Amino acid sequence: MENSKRIFLKIAGVSALGLGTGILTPNVFASSGQKKEAGFKKDSNALTAKRWGMVIDTRKIESSDDLEPIINACNKIHNIPEIKNHKHEIKWIWEEEFKHAFPSKGNKYLNERIKDLPFLVLCNQCENAPCVKACPTKATFQRDDGIVLMDFHRCIGCRFCMAACPYGSRSFNFKDPKEHIKPETYNPEFPRRTKGVVEKCNFCAERLAVGKKPACVEASDGAIIFGDLEDSESEIREVLNSNYTIRRKQALGTGPSIFYII
Amino acid sequence: MLETALKGSNKYWGLVIGLLILVGIGFTVYLKQFSVGLGITGMSRDVSWGFYIAQFTFLVGVAAGGVMLVLPYYLHDYKAFGKITVLGEFLAVSAICMCLMFIIADLGQPMRAMNVMLHPTLGSMLFWDMIVLNGYLFLNILIGWVVLESERNSVPPPKWIKPFIYLSIPWAFGIHTVTAFLYCGLPGRGFWLTAILAPRFLASAFAAGPSFLILLCFIVKKYTNFDPGIKAIRNLAKIIAYALIANVFFFLCEVFVALYSGIPEHIDHLEYLFFGLHGHGMLVGWMWTAMILMGIAIILLVNPITRENNSILIVSCVMVFVGTWIDKGLGMISGGFVPSPLHHVTEYAPSFYELLITLGIYAAGLLILTLLFKMVISVKEEVSD
Known part of the structure; x- marks a missing residue:
């Protein structure tokens, strides 16, 4: 025994x-x-960077008509549902007036062009992303190239990241998005989300992996410049060097990777 | 000891069955939410947390409030509280159970809740909240049970329970501090971004929790043979008075900082809550009601003549409970989301379904409370026989 x-x-x-x-x-x-x-094999054409960033040249934008193809390109590729109820909307890239995109910068003597100009807003892919910090499951995480991504299969839908994001860049699937995605525009190459998870712009990580620039950049007709912020030889650095740019809510210290030329 | 909760009068069973019916209704509606999604609530892209998280926040306070009995009794040997500390501990148990249910009800993917433990993220305050809440639940079940069982056997509580009791005291402060940290560390939310949030949460907790306890004591006294003791109630009332003053004082500090500094991000939320913003002012009436209730309650509780009158004391406690509930369970969460970080005003009101689920969870909590209190009272009656 x-x-x-x-x-x-x-x-x-x-x-x-x-x-x-x-x-x-x-x-x-x-x-x-x-x-x-x-694990998986990297595509030899994949675009890589130390830190991806974006400059939106608002001088090249006149009206919402210029933004429509940009927004539609993203919506179509990422199976963004078209939800009429604005409380349940899913938005990755959309337009806002200056006073909403830059709430502390508005003033009553604002230049006419800026006042009426639609501004593109999207996830800022922050250097110190508050959403990454807030997420209790690492479903939101940051890659080495700075892109803040989401694992839709790990997200528990607590929406802490939505409270944490100072830019309102995150959307929650309040219902199953399936019925709001038209079958004729459905892109089988990108996963449709399930109800109860949060989502946001992913800087087209899936396109970068196969050597393509983000969909919005491609559709922007030169209004959006995309590149490696850490590469001093890159086009984006050249643009940043020769123009004065601003970022949204810079004072919060989140370090947005999206720059605006006004 | 559980068996004592299975023997009771018709009134007792009536209460239990009534609560079970409400739990059943809440659960049925929850099944709908589970299959359709959180779209059946009033929450939105701009106000992404609503009633569930607000109730959770308020109830963490109620749970922490029990420490106002435990601390004086165990650290200062204040004997009058000895008879009812276990009531405070079991109130905490039921409040934490409700908190956990509200968290689960708020999740978009509740089946994945365990991911929080599978992928522990030390930088996330929600992870720590999970740790402290479950820890506090465990401590209070353990302490309440062991102390009550010793009482039943007419022996002093075992020595090994003492360290757990001492640990539970700072832990009570911890649960509400961490809960405040959920909000006050977020860079884009001016309403919550204040160091006074955790102290304010604690102050309101030490008013709300004990005032509910006083009401429970009066109910217990009226319907059972157990007398919690008037001395304990009187002193609890004093604690409530000063906790409530601290709560209102902290709030006024907040108002001063926002208004005098004149920083729009801080003023906007207060303006929305108390005066309405851009024509939206759903909560204005509620917020002023809360302030008036708390103001009157302070006067009634500080003045010994009114405080020592049982009927007025009961009214005061109801006022404190309702006032702090509006403050935290209605205004605190909505107020932080309106206006949104992009300065849009999207208002929030809970949907009918959301209210039914909330009611179901409160009923479940009260059911746990009823069973635990029945156990306590049976033991107390048994011992005094």
């Missing part, structure tokens, strides 16, 4: 050890680079 108890304890001990190392091993392999082989 005593003996069998001892054997049992031994086996239990060894199993526990195995379980412990089992938990540890993936991390060990991750650091030695073996994960790449086992």
Whole structure:
């Protein structure tokens, strides 16, 4: 009896050890680079950067008509549902008046062009993203290239990230979006979301991975410049160097990656 | 001891069944929310948290309020509270249970709730809130149970329970502090972005929790053979008076900072709540009612003549409870979301479904409270026989 108890304890001990190392091993392999082989393969055309950023040149925009193709390109590619009830809207990139896009910068003597001009707003892909900090499950996370992404399968729908975002860039699926996506525009290459999860602009991470620039940039006819902020030779740096730009709510310290030329 | 909750008068069973019916209604409506989504509530893209999170915030306060009995009794040996500390602990248990139910009801994907434990994120305040709330629940069940069982066996509580009791005191402050940290660390929400939020939460908690306890004590006294003791009630009333003064004082500090500094991001929310913004002022009446209720309650509770009159005391406690509930359970969350960070005004009101689910959760909490209090009272009656 005593003996069998001892054997049992031994086996239990060894199993526990195995379980412990089992938990540890993936991390060990991750650091030695073996994960790449086992995991997905990177497309050789993939666009990479140290920190992706965007400049919106509002001088090249005159009216909502100029923004429509940009917004539609995003909506179509990402299966954004068209929801009439504005309380349940899903928005990745949309237009706002200056006083809403830059609430602390409005004034009553504002230049006529700026006052009536629609401004494109989207997720700022913040350097210090409050949403990443707030998320209790790491469903919202930041990649090494600065893009703030979401795992729609991990999100529990607590909406802490929505409270945390100072730019109102996040939307919640209050109902199943399926019925609000037209079958004729449905893009089977991008996942449709389920009810109860949060979503937002992903800087077209799925397009960058296959060597394409974000859909809005492509549709913008040169009004949006996209590139690596950390690369001093890049076009975006050249644009930032030769123009004065502003960012939304810069004083909050979130470090937005979207710049505006006014 | 649980068996004592299974023997009771017809009145007791009537109450239990009544509460069960409300729980059933709430749960049925919840099933609808579960299948359709949170779209059946009044929440929106701009006001992404509503009634559920507001009730959660208020009830964390009620749970923390129990410490106003535990602290004087165990740290200062204030004997008058000894008879009813267990009531405070079991009130905390039921309040925390409601908090957890409200959190689950608020999740878009409740089946994934365990992801919070599967992927622990130390930087997220919600993760810490989960830890402190569950910890506090555990502590209060353990302490309440062990102390009550000792009382039943007419022996002093075992020594090993003492460290848990001492731990539960700072823990009570912890649960409401962490709950305040959910809000006050968010950069774009001027209404919550204030260091006084956690102290204010605590002050309102120490008014709301004990005032509910006093009401419960009067109910227990009237309908059972257990007398919680008038001395305990009197002193609890004094605690409420000063906690309420602190709550209103902290709020006025907030108002001064916002108005005198003149920073729009801070003024806008107060303006929305108390005067309405751009023609939207759904909460104006409520907020002024809360202020008036708390103001009158302060006068009635500070003045010994009115405080020591039982009928006036009961009215005062109702005023404190309702006033702090409006302040936290209605204004605190909506107020932070209106106007939105882009300065749009989207108002929020709970939907009928949302109210039924809320009612169901409150009924479930009261049911837990009823069963636990029945146990306590049965033991107290047994011992005094």
